[in-house]
Amino acid sequence: MCILVADDDPVVREVVRRYLERDGLTVIESADGAAATAALRDADVRLAVLDVMMPAPDGIELCRAIRAGARPDLPIILLTALGAEEDRVLGLEAGADDYVTKPFSPRELALRVASVLRRARPAAPAGPVRDGPIELHPAARSVAVRGATVELTPREFDLLEFLLRHPGAVFARAELLARVWGWEFGDLSTVTVHVKRLRAKLGAEHRIDTVWGRGYAWRREPSDG
Structure with a gap:
């Protein structure tokens, strides 16, 4: 299963990639919003981890574009260094399913990824x-x-x-x-x-x-x- 990790900090991308790969996931890395947009277009991405402050389009802009585009149901987790409640709310209102505030535990993020994926594809769905x-x-x-x-x-x-x-x-x-x-x-x-x-x-x-x-x-x- 392919996960997109978009962040302009190469250290963050590397650490997150290592933790997600331990869980058997394939990771595509992007350093900015433009590269992330291309990855979403060209690869079978099942979940996107987007940095709010990466170069344009930033994580919130890209989140809005995803929700308004061809993949409105794509699970999205935002990474943000912004601690104020109004900034977290802005990300959620843009359509994010979850967010993690920097600095964060890579294992916590990996657990959040697993949780979002599990709920996006329940093993035994109930009836309508x-x-x-x-x-x-x-x-x-x-x-x-x-x-x-x-x-x-x-x-x-x-x-x-x-x-x-x-x-x-x-x-x-x-x-x-x-x-x-x-x-x-x-x-x-x-x-x-x-x-x-x-x-x-x-x-x-x-x-x-x-x-x-x-x-x-x-x-x-x-x-x-």
Whole structure:
């Protein structure tokens, strides 16, 4: 399986490559956004690790381009040296599935890569879920609203499936991080941004309610009777 690692620091690329290769992955290295764009076009890349601050296009620009292009469902992890919450939120709003803040543990990144890949391709998908006009098909990793396909990132898909399978239940953001992302700890704004993006993509058909002081819940489709 081929992973793209795009970072202008050759030391970072080498260390990340060694750790990912230990896990049996093939790594393509790029030093800037232009080379990364070419790699995405020419190689069968299954996940991209993008440095936010690499030469143009930077990681956030490239993330946006991927989401708007031919590979909208490609898993993306951002590497960022920016510690402020608003900068992390910017990356998530651009469509990143995950992010790791520099300096980071290469093994932690490798574990994040494995987690994203595992959730992007579940071994034994459950059956389809239908709720009103929304249809979710785990085997195809597809979602449709009133018959029209809705493009979701892997994490958005995972979050929507989880909520659809637990209608009416309220989940705190920390619990969603643990059960959807597989993180025992992390930035709770990750959940907030993904909920915001899901609401926007599902439009008027979304029923993700904010339960103040508790978390989020999927409101059941009202019955006709």
